[in-house]
Amino acid sequence: MHEQPDVIVIGAGPVGQTAALLLARWGIQSLVLDARDARDEIGSRAIVQQRDVIDVWDAVGVGRQIAAEGITWRTARTYYRDWELFSVDFVDQGRSPFPPFVNISQARTETLLDRRIADQSLVDIRWSHRVTAITEHADGVCVTVAGAQEFRARYVMVCGGARSDDLRTMLGLTFDGETFDDQFLICDIRTDLPGWEYERRFYFDPAWNPDRQVLVHPCPGGTYRIDWQVPPDFDLARDMASGALDRRIRAIVGDRPYELVWKSVYRFHSRVVPRMRVGRVLLAGDSAHLVSPFGARGLNSGVLDAENAAWKLAFVLRGWAPESLLDTYHIERHAAALENIEVTTATMRFLVPRTDEDRRRRLDTLTRAAAEPAARAMVDSGRLAESFWYHASPLTTPSNAHPFTGRPERGEFHPPAPGVLVPDAPIDPAATGGAARVRELARRGVTILAATDDVPVAPPGGTADRSTPLVAYRVSDLDTDGGLMATLGMAGGEVWLLRPDAHIAAMLVRPTTGELRPAIERCLARTLDTDPVAMSRHD
Numbered sequence: 001m002h003e004q005p006d007v008i009v010i011g012a013g014p015v016g017q018t019a020a021l022l023l024a025r026w027g028i029q030s031l032v033l034d035a036r037d038a039r040d041e042i043g044s045r046a047i048v049q050q051r052d053v054i055d056v057w058d059a060v061g062v063g064r065q066i067a068a069e070g071i072t073w074r075t076a077r078t079y080y081r082d083w084e085l086f087s088v089d090f091v092d093q094g095r096s097p098f099p100p101f102v103n104i105s106q107a108r109t110e111t112l113l114d115r116r117i118a119d120q121s122l123v124d125i126r127w128s129h130r131v132t133a134i135t136e137h138a139d140g141v142c143v144t145v146a147g148a149q150e151f152r153a154r155y156v157m158v159c160g161g162a163r164s165d166d167l168r169t170m171l172g173l174t175f176d177g178e179t180f181d182d183q184f185l186i187c188d189i190r191t192d193l194p195g196w197e198y199e200r201r202f203y204f205d206p207a208w209n210p211d212r213q214v215l216v217h218p219c220p221g222g223t224y225r226i227d228w229q230v231p232p233d234f235d236l237a238r239d240m241a242s243g244a245l246d247r248r249i250r251a252i253v254g255d256r257p258y259e260l261v262w263k264s265v266y267r268f269h270s271r272v273v274p275r276m277r278v279g280r281v282l283l284a285g286d287s288a289h290l291v292s293p294f295g296a297r298g299l300n301s302g303v304l305d306a307e308n309a310a311w312k313l314a315f316v317l318r319g320w321a322p323e324s325l326l327d328t329y330h331i332e333r334h335a336a337a338l339e340n341i342e343v344t345t346a347t348m349r350f351l352v353p354r355t356d357e358d359r360r361r362r363l364d365t366l367t368r369a370a371a372e373p374a375a376r377a378m379v380d381s382g383r384l385a386e387s388f389w390y391h392a393s394p395l396t397t398p399s400n401a402h403p404f405t406g407r408p409e410r411g412e413f414h415p416p417a418p419g420v421l422v423p424d425a426p427i428d429p430a431a432t433g434g435a436a437r438v439r440e441l442a443r444r445g446v447t448i449l450a451a452t453d454d455v456p457v458a459p460p461g462g463t464a465d466r467s468t469p470l471v472a473y474r475v476s477d478l479d480t481d482g483g484l485m486a487t488l489g490m491a492g493g494e495v496w497l498l499r500p501d502a503h504i505a506a507m508l509v510r511p512t513t514g515e516l517r518p519a520i521e522r523c524l525a526r527t528l529d530t531d532p533v534a535m536s537r538h539d
Contacts, residue, residue, distance in 0.1 A: 005151075014113060039111075080204045155280045173274065181352075189253065223261060285302030294382030309333075336388030391418060404418070416507070442501075448495060
């Protein structure tokens with residue numbers, strides 16, 4: 001690869017890998033630098049991959065394999081001592097080909113992403129390249145690595161993970177927040193647990209871990225990931241030497257044989273940088289924010305950071321949008337990070353109450369939850385990962401007919417509204433040049449879906465400025481079974497504008513060209529010079 005790529009990505013974990021692959025999808029060269037000597041291939045680490053993230057990975061060619069190899073689970077069960085308090089079954093608002101979640105080790109996910117990168121000429125990964133300086137210039141950024149070698153690019157993405165203290169310091173960023181005192185023991189156990197293969201189980205105060213919690217996740221290959229909350233002074237070596245670790249495991253698996261595949265102890269953090277854009281540098285994933293894992297919001301949120309950054313960098317680098325579009329990366333993804341911190345911090349305070357009053361309140365809630373639905377709703381074992389909705393983004397055109405009404409109940413979906421991910425559904429690939437799903441189509445660029453025949457579009461061939469990927473389709477032309485309008489939740493006469501990350505940017509009713517233009521301008525943070533009548537539509 002040429003020594004001056006378009007973007008330097010610091011960190012070859014799943015967030016950095018995803019960013020590089022998404023940039024390549026837009027024709028953007030990247031150089032990925034990682035301080036490690038080679039890939040870490042041990043331990044489950046981040047295991048729960050959410051449907052919307054699998055969808056992003058499908059855009060770069062690995063989503064279907066990750067979904068196929070992972071363990072699919074649709075039910076989350078929550079227990080208090082010996083009683084099951086409730087279970088949540090996850091549904092799909094649209095008709096996605098992917099399950100709500102799959103469990104697969106981070107190591108395996110990284111391997112599959114590496115294979116895709118190996119086939120991609122626009123991505124170059126360099127190991128043993130520890131970054132020692134990041135210096136911004138008028139037209140780019142210089143990244144210096146140990147040994148004084150320098151690399152230059154127009155932009156930099158920092159995806160170095162939780163241990164990015166040096167990188168954050170180079171950028172003048174603090175990492176404010178808190179660290180929880182209690183530790184968590186994590187073990188990967190290979191054994192046979194009939195009936196547990198497709199469910200996540202969360203236990204409050206079980207007899208075999210009194211006054212604390214245990215979380216059990218099924219993983220591929222007959223492996224289970226078990227997380228025990230343990231005291232601040234827990235010592236893993238001491239637990240192993242005394243036989244206490246074996247007793248912990250036996251309390252769950254019984255007398256059946258098991259293999260201890262991997263073990264680790266963590267303290268969890270809740271932290272965020274004040275800015276996710278520093279000039280020509282964007283921060284993503286754990287480099288920018290840390291949350292507790294109860295809710296699986298770490299890796300999932302990092303991948304969505306990568307998608308948000310990648311399409312905006314690509315649009316700026318290709319000349320399709322002004323550099324001010326990058327300001328919305330911080331606006332949108334910092335808000336997402338703050339929401340994740342709010343959600344996961346509330347969970348941790350329920351799991352690890354810090355005052356006598358909080359402990360009494362939690363005990364009362366758990367005691368009543370088995371019989372009282374109102375108390376059950378107050379039990380917080382982790383609200384599982386959800387995509388952040390950009391209803392307040394400067395790129396979003398509000399709709400009085402479709403207001404954002406806040407987060408729905410666990411396992412439910414918000415109806416379509418500006419800022420929300422568009423529901424997925426099968427579409428006719430013959431009408432789209434190969435795209436077989438709504439979200440697959442949306443990720444080609446800026447897309448207009450029209451539930452009316454009089455949307456201002458022109459025959460195929462033109463685009464809004466003869467370069468920007470902006471295209472319009474009538475829903476009736478995409479429908480494969482007569483049910484697409486209902487699946488989308490789209491009303492007659494509506495015209496939806498979709499961003500390149502498949503979020504709805506605007507929902508208009510029979511708009512004129514003059515009404516459609518501002519929504520497009522807003523979506524791209526720029527002013528279009530040409531009428532939308534030049535947009536192409538495939539008939």
